[in-house]
Structures are given as C-alpha cells and as structure tokens.
Amino acid sequence: MKSKHYTVIGLETHIQLNTTKKIFCNCKNSYGAPPNTNICPICTGQPGTLPVFNKDVLRKALVFSYALNCKLNLFTRFDRKNYFYPDTPKNYQITQHDYPVGYDGEFYFYSEKGQDSIKIKSIQMEEDSAKIKHDAGDILIDYNRAGIPLLEIISEASFHDINNIMPYLEFLKRTARFLKISNCNMEEGSLRVDANISISTDKNIIPDYKIEIKNLNSFIAVKNSLLYEHDRQIELLSKGKKLHEETRSWDEKNKKTHLLRKKEAISDYRFIPEANIPPFLLSEKEIFALKSDADLTPYFIINNLVNNYHIELKQAYKLTAHKNLYEYFIEVSKYTYSYKKIINWLLGDVVFNLRKADITIDEMKLLPETLAKVIEMIENGELSGKLVKTMLPELVKGKDLDKLIEEKNIIIYSKKELERTIDKIIKDNPKEVKLYKNGKESILSFFIGKVMEETGDQGDPALSKEILINKLIK
C-alpha cells in the first residue's frame, strides 16, 4: 500500500546563534532572564531606531555555510518580511530573501547505520521574534528573545522517508555544537523546526500543494507530527479529496495537528530590501580565512575516526554525540594506542558511572592520562577488567589511582609474575597437565581456578588462560 505513495518533505530549521549580543542591537543574548530586562529601543521596535549589525553573526553564518557545503554570496544583504503578529515588534522581520549568505549546499551526515546527504537550498541570517506566553485568554509578550540571531537552514524538499529526518536534525545539531555556532538546546528553544509535507499518489507526479507544520520544538514532535500528517493526508487522498496549501500546528497533548491558516490567509510577505543595513561585499580572501573554522565538523571527525583510528562507524557516531566526549577521547588517545579499548571503556563504564553519579564529562575528575594508564594496565594483565569496573565509581570522582590500588590491597600481577605463578602450578599438577595434553580441554578451568586461588582473585582470567594454553601445549 504505502509504496504507492510518494512523500515529499522539506525542513526549515531555525538555530539560535550563541553570540554574546543580539543581532541588531547591543542587548545581551541570554536565556532565562526576567521578562523584558534585555531590551532596548531597537529590539522593541521604537520609532526612529535603526538596526546595527553584529559582525559575529555574519562570521558564524559563513562558517556554518561552509560546513554545509553551501555556495557563498559575495554580495549579501537583508530584506524585510512584512506581516502582522503580536510577537513581531516592527511587524516585519529582518531576514534574508534575495541574497542569503549561503545557498545551493549539500549537507553530508551520518547515522549509526551509514552516510546520507541532503541538498540545502539556503542559509539565511535573521532575527528571532519575541516570546509569547498564553495567560488567562491573553497573550503576554517578553521581548528578551526579540532580536536573538537565528540561522534559518532551508533544506530542499527532498526527504522522502520520515525516518531520514531524525538523523539529519541530530547531525545538524551536532555540527552546530561542534563548530560552536549554537548550543542547540531544544528545551530553551534554540533549535526549532518548521516542516513541509505533501504526498502524491503517483511517484511521477510532484504534489501540487504543501502543508506546513509550524514551530516544532522537539525531535519527537517533528517525527510524530510528520507521521500523523502522513497518515492524515493519505487517508484524505485515498478518499479522493483534494488537498490545498495550509499551515498547521502540532498539538503535543492530543497528538494531532490543527489548522492554523488556509492558503487564502497565508501571508503575502511583501519582501523589500532592508535599506538601513548597508549591503555586504565580501572578498574571497576574507571569506576563505574563515574556512578553517569550519573544518572540525562531526562528519569530518567520524571519517577520521573510522579511517585513521579504525573505529567502527557505530561507535564513532556515538562518540561524536557530544563534543566533550570526543575531545576527552582525543586526550586519552595521546597516551595509548588502544583506541578501541578507550572507546569501549568511555562509552561503556565511564559514561555509565558518570550518569549514575550525575556528573558531566566536563566535571569528571578522571584524568585522560589516568584512564590511559588503567587501559594499559589491563592490557598488560596488571589489572583485571572486572576489578577496574569496581574502581571506576571512585575514579570518576577523582580518587587517585595509586591510592585506590593501595587501599584495595591489590597486588599488581604483572604478566611476568603471572607466568611465574603458572609455571609453579604446572609443576605441582603433572596429572592434570597430562589430561590436558591428551585432549581434555575442559581441565583448563581447573588451572584457572588454581591461578585465582594463588593470586587471591587478582590475576586476569583472560590473560591467565592465554598463558596457560601456551605453556600447556609445550
């Protein structure tokens, strides 16, 4: 049934930039301040004010455009999008229409499963609107958010599978975070999505309408609203209904979309150039200087981890979920070549213990060189993995490794010592050695038990097994 339908989805993603000031005035760009404290005549639309442009916004926009492989407009300027709404102080939004900073890009991204890419139509700089709160039938407006810089990333309408959308958004978020463009905190509204979806019953016919779902502020909302719309539209189409352009909103509580505006009422935005901000004529040289700031994308990093560190894609993907985690890995990797082991420990027990202790990777006291040392000691058979697991809750809180070893009364069994112990056991149990040599491999557990007995459970079972096999064959 489903294969008959042709789904077309495009996304408009808004990312709040983490500049210190707003885009067109000197107000602080911060979240959570008391209402209307970070405001001035400019961002509240007082008469006689003119926008002044924050250079940091342009820099970040160019870096992000590079990261998404966009072409850059050497001539770029702002336009006004005119519409009346309570959250729009001037009743027009300063945005980019005719000459956006970046255009015609292609964003390469990874998921756990593999690589994908999507065409980017444009990246534009614009101002955020004020924050609206509904209160007893009224609207309360807080202008602290008005004028926070946004990047709007408009994808081509070339998603055909809702399942491809989450990896795209997740990777967009990672890219912005890695390049220090935005903190992309969805709870704080610093990443918001408008999604367009339309469906055709014939693969060869592009749908002649699109339905926009506005203001989705969680990945789950994006997914659920699109799934809902997908089914709703298919049901209507299968009944022979004709669909028309409209704007809808997502109702999280009832898991439904609601009609906001029909096409006739969808605003005619009457774009005009913003004359108060002189246009920008950028030089190739100036722009090129920013290119290196866009180098360390998670896409590049994952490629590097897979190709040069020989790490599995799935793990490389997990490691780049957070920039700090990846950076910690890089630090540890300076002290040991056991990259896979680092990742196993890091993504496994270290992250587990951090979560349990409710501390972040930044706050963690376990030094990269200490983790590297622990990993090397395991490799050398000086510590057992089992034992390290019991030590980690204290290590992540900053306990000194040597002190912990001393306290736990651990005798460090180096490989040599272990070999000596095993030699003695072999010498003392000739009967069992004979049995093994005759093919009774199960007798191995007897020897391992002996090793544990002798070492007081401190010897590494895996290593012991390895040594035993070697020696018993002789």
Added chain:
Amino acid sequence: MKKLRIDKKLLDKMCDLAKLDHDPGEEESLLKDFGEIMAMIETISNVDFPMKDERMIFHQVINQFSSTKKYECDSEQIIEKFPHKRDDQLLSPPVSGNNDE
C-alpha cells in the same frame, strides 16, 4: 505589463494586508485616489531599459557593523509605554477567537 483594476475587492484585500479600515462613505473617493496614484506610478512601465541585476548600493557605505555603544534608554522607559501590561510583560489580546493555542 498586467494592470490591476483598482476595485472594492482589491481595496479590501490591501486594507486587510495593511490592517486598515475605512468608512463606507469614504470608499468612493479612496478608490478614486488610489486608482490615480497607481496610474501615475505605473507610468514607469513606459521606461524601456535592459533589466540587469539590481544589486544596488545606493548607500555611501558598505560592510558596516555595530559598535558597542548603547542607547541612553533603559528597559523601564520602554515598559512604561506599554498601553496594556501584566508582570512587566506587554499584554495583547489573543490573535483570534478560536485556534490560537
């Protein structure tokens, strides 16, 4: 060039976009004036010239960025001006009667 007829329907549409109203009594003279203004404006369609790119720089300056200077005006002065307010926030009626949430 396609010319639009300035009629009541168009006037109503523009009034809705611009959020303006007019007395029914004014309508006739408003339509007449509106029509005359548009006719005058549309005379530029008589100019014939190659339509090249309009990346215009009529400003005397380009590539200008803000400095750190602040307006001598604090937030209280702006909040004071709100005709309707609650808890330092501007009070607005809902956008429309029903599907506003």
Added chain:
Amino acid sequence: MMNRITFDGIKEKSFKSISKHINENIKKNNSKFNILIEKFNYDKNPNGGLLENVPITIKDNIFYKNHIASCASNILKNYRAPYSAYVVEKLLGEGAFIVGRTNMDEFAMGSSTEYSIYGPTKNPIDPKFVAGGSSGGAAASIITGIASIALGSDTGGSIRQPAAFCGAVGYKPTYGVFSRRGLVAFSSSLDQIGIIGNNVGDIAKSAAVMNGKDPHDLSSYLDRELKHLAEYDFDSYEGERKIIGVIHDFSDTPISKEIENSYKKLISELNKMNYEVVSIFPPFLEYSLPLYHILANAEAASNLSRYDGLKYGLSNNEGNYFERVKKARTEGFGREVKRRILAGTLITSEGYDIDLYKKAQKLRVLLKKNYDVLFSTVNFVLMPTTPTSPFKLGEKINDPIAMYNNDAFTTIANIIGSCAISLPLGTTSGGLPIGFQLMAAPKEDAELLKFSYKLMKDLG
C-alpha cells in the same frame, strides 16, 4: 523684515535677550500661522560651544529625549521620545537650545503641511497660501524669527520645497551625512534630515556640527570636508571654473510660466557674471516622480507597520489582536498616510505585477549611474525647486496627484542619494518667494555649500 535670527545677529546678544525676542515672535506669529505644535521649556544651554545661544526648532518627527514627538499623527499623539536624535545631541553639545517642535504633514507625507492633526501651517509671507511641506512649520519658524536653524526631514523635497515657498534656504544633504537615529522613518532609503535657515553660512556651520559617524546608523559617515566648514571663511572661496548644468527644455516636466521666466532670468544673470553655464537634460527626470512614489510608498508601508496600538501610542480595548491593530491604525492614521500605505502594500504584494517594484529598484541603479556620468561633466545642476509658486490653502488637498507634482524637481536628489540646496532667488509678481535648487553629486556637500554661499553673495 520680521526680525529673523541669524548667527551674526545673535553673536553679541545675551541668552535673555534672544529668548525674549523669540517669545515675542512666537506670540506675534504662532496662532496666526500655526508654526509650533509645542513650545518647550528651554533654558540657556550650559554647554557653550560653536553654536552658543543658537535657537533651534525641530520637526515633530525628530526625537528630543523626554519630549513628545508625534509626527503630527493621532497614532503617536502622546509619544514621548525615549532618547535623543544623534543630530539633536550634537547641536546641544555645541551650546544650541531647542525652542519647540514644528508642524508638519503627518509622517512627512505631503507638500503643504495641511495633512496635520494640528491643522495647516500658513505661509508667513501671505497666510492665504500654504507654507509648503512636509517641513512647513520648520520653514515658517525661520521666516518668523522663532529660530535661526530649523531641523526638518527631506524624503522627496520636504526641506527644499517649504524653504522655497517661504523664502528660506533649505539644505538636503547627501544620504548618510546626518544620522537618522531619532528621525521617525518614512522611507529609509530616501529619508534624510536637513536644515532650513536664513543663509548658507548658518546652515553650513550647523551641518558641520551635525555630521558624524553615528554607531547607531550604519549608513552615516564622517565627511571631513563638511566638518571643516565649522570655522571656514566663506568669503575666501573662489569657486571658479565650476560648471552649472541648466535645463532649457521643460516639455517633459511642465512648469508655470512665472517660474520658467524667473529661471531664465537667473540663468542670464549667471551668464552675465561669467559663470560657466551649460545646457543639460537631467536623465529620467520625468520618471523620477513615479519612481519615487514606488520606492517611498513600498518602504513607508513597511516602516509604518510598527504602529499597531500594542506597544505604544494610540491604543484601544478591541476584541482580538487583529481587531485591535486595525482599529488603532484606522483611527491613528490620516487619509494621505492611508493612501500611501495602501499603494505601497499593493506595489509589493503578490497579486500585483511583481516586476514593477523590481523594475523600480533597477531603474534606480540606472539613474544613479546616469547621474554619475552627468556629474562627471558638470559640478552642479540648477533647477527650479518647484514647478509652481506657493498655492492657496485647500487648493490641492483633495487632489493627491496635483500635490505630488510639487516634487517634480526634488525627488531625484533623494533617489540618487545626492545633496541639494534650495536658495531663495526670486519672487512672484504677487511677492511670494521662488526658490531655485542647486544639486551636486553625492558627498560633494562642502563644495555645494561653499558654492551656494558665493552664488548668494554674487546675486546680492
């Protein structure tokens, strides 16, 4: 004539005697001509400086902190400026003081100061006639001796036309010479604050003070040549070999016989005095008016959308958001403002021929290029400021197109962003003033002012 206040005249006088003089002139003229909307409670400016004791009026669309600036509109009737305009700060910093705010056409849209909620300003030379507009109050405040410098704004001739109608000098600088911070926007790419005064010297000195790079207006720039005029000896200026372009053929831009004769007389005088005068055809002049209205109205519709009855200004308790906004705007704006907003909305709306607005922008670029070429062959263009002499009150109030035709020669300077000055160089048979406009290339403000000074001196 009417005890005008020139810089020379106040040089030796005390603040007390100047303010007494102003108060007498206000008493004598204000109710008769409707010039000042509000007289401020001013005192001697303790700052002192280049403009010590210089009395200034400001148009009702320019901000003076904590004073009302209403744009002669109902929608901002009680709006108190939360900050001062850059130019106001500059003038106050040099010892000037502000007498009050002057009448204007609502939001500077008009050419007669009749579209004001405070009623029309009348021409001080003959109150049956209009003072011109939109800075009519500003021009009248100079002629009646209420101020020696009047700040106005010029989007398509709003400084030069009233200056011409009242017999004052009106200077519209190059776009960016004066910061627009604190000027209520009408059309952002055309608006420029300008000065009306008694003579070129006073204006030049004030302009030198007012110019600067304002961090709050990205289009503003520092003009060093202009800055030098603060203490320049104008009588030392030679100004030879400057070429003046003049129009000989007015068939595309009709003007009254009276203006044409006066213009021809002026040209022959210039020829007699050995000025280099050449005949030119100002490119696209006949299209400048429609082009201007496309640009100005499109931007005005956008600029004036912030007046929604929500954040400040006129408000109401109407039902939902859109109803409240509509009511505030319907009650708040006058007819001319509404007409222009509607035209601007239509021009940019999707239903309309999209090419017209794009074409206008391209035509603007083309015009600018053409005038660059023209100004490479002539230094100045001399034109009548207005196609007719002052008209009677009420004569054009119900005929928008006739009103717009006043700007036939002035909008071109705004479109190309150049500087121009209207000089009082003639009178009609009825004794009404006639102004002639000298226009120069962008950024040639200092040359324009120096040359205008010389011209006024030579023509006595």
